[in-house]
Amino acid sequence: MIQIENLTKVFKSGTDSEVTALHNVSFTIEDGDIFGIIGMSGAGKSTLLRCLSMLERPTSGRILQDGVDLAALRGRALIDAHRRTGVVFQGYNLLMQKSVRQNVAFPLRLAGAKKADADARVDELLELVGLADKADAYPAQLSGGQRQRVAIARALATRPEVLLCDEPTSALDPLTTGQVLGLLRSINRKLGVTIVIITHEISVVRSICNKVAVIDAAQFAEGGRTDEIFDRPKSSITRLLLGTEGGLKHA
Numbered sequence: 001m002i003q004i005e006n007l008t009k010v011f012k013s014g015t016d017s018e019v020t021a022l023h024n025v026s027f028t029i030e031d032g033d034i035f036g037i038i039g040m041s042g043a044g045k046s047t048l049l050r051c052l053s054m055l056e057r058p059t060s061g062r063i064l065q066d067g068v069d070l071a072a073l074r075g076r077a078l079i080d081a082h083r084r085t086g087v088v089f090q091g092y093n094l095l096m097q098k099s100v101r102q103n104v105a106f107p108l109r110l111a112g113a114k115k116a117d118a119d120a121r122v123d124e125l126l127e128l129v130g131l132a133d134k135a136d137a138y139p140a141q142l143s144g145g146q147r148q149r150v151a152i153a154r155a156l157a158t159r160p161e162v163l164l165c166d167e168p169t170s171a172l173d174p175l176t177t178g179q180v181l182g183l184l185r186s187i188n189r190k191l192g193v194t195i196v197i198i199t200h201e202i203s204v205v206r207s208i209c210n211k212v213a214v215i216d217a218a219q220f221a222e223g224g225r226t227d228e229i230f231d232r233p234k235s236s237i238t239r240l241l242l243g244t245e246g247g248l249k250h251a
């Protein structure tokens with residue numbers, strides 16, 4: 001379980017200018033959820049994901065993973081926490097000079113895995129994401145959807161309990177989007193991995209997220225079960241986002 005408690009993140013740029021990217025945000029992600037975090041551009045979604053992945057430190061407030069405050073971790077405990085949380089970045093962040101196999105093996109080699117063990121794990125992961133035949137290809141030779149699958153395989157390499165995905169389908173066509181979302185759903189079901197998806201697309205949340213948190217201008221607007229929130233939206237921002245469904249994606 002991940003408890004986000006009064007999370008605030010302020011970025012200081014220069015001496016007297018600051019941006020509050022998140023203000024007093026609180027909600028809980030349960031084990032096994034496919035949890036959507038939705039909001040307009042600039043709402044603070046990526047900042048939230050960066051705090052969840054320990055790439056940013058909260059200015060105040062806490063993120064508790066199974067009761068442990070992530071900001072308080074040091075040394076071995078911090079490394080373990082990173083291992084337990086996989087991240088799929090927007091734009092995939094693949095190493096372009098390395099093959100698919102080397103990309104997926106990268107976190108395993110960093111963790112000190114032996115080559116034979118890493119190879120076996122990579123084979124298993126490429127099988128899982130349907131890219132067994134692309135092990136020796138380079139990212140430039142792959143489609144967007146295939147690159148996204150490599151990024152997902154790499155994020156799963158260390159057997160994380162939580163997979164954080166930043167806009168996993170925003171660069172993909174509708175058919176490929178459906179395939180990537182299907183893969184995420186099967187990872188959640190087969191491996192029991194909790195999945196957190198950052199998106200600005202209502203259709204993504206509707207199609208796979210059982211729960212949702214709506215973020216508006218750095219604040220938590222509303223959250224809960226996706227069907228309930230979308231059937232009876234309380235906040236004007238949720239109504240606005242629902243109004244964009246199916247039409248304005250490329251506007």
Ligand SMILES: Nc1ncnc2c1ncn2[C@@H]1O[C@H](COP(=O)(O)OP(=O)(O)OP(=O)(O)O)[C@@H](O)[C@H]1O
Pocket residue numbers: 011012013019020021039040041042043044045046047048200
């Ligand atoms: N490193 C930073 N330094 C200063 N300001 C930042 C930094 N990162 C984010 N911000 C600001 O914080 C606010 C929230 O940004 P964030 O990227 O979290 O939004 P977002 O909801 O993910 O937007 P998008 O959907 O466009 O990616 C914005 O005003 C942004 O300019």
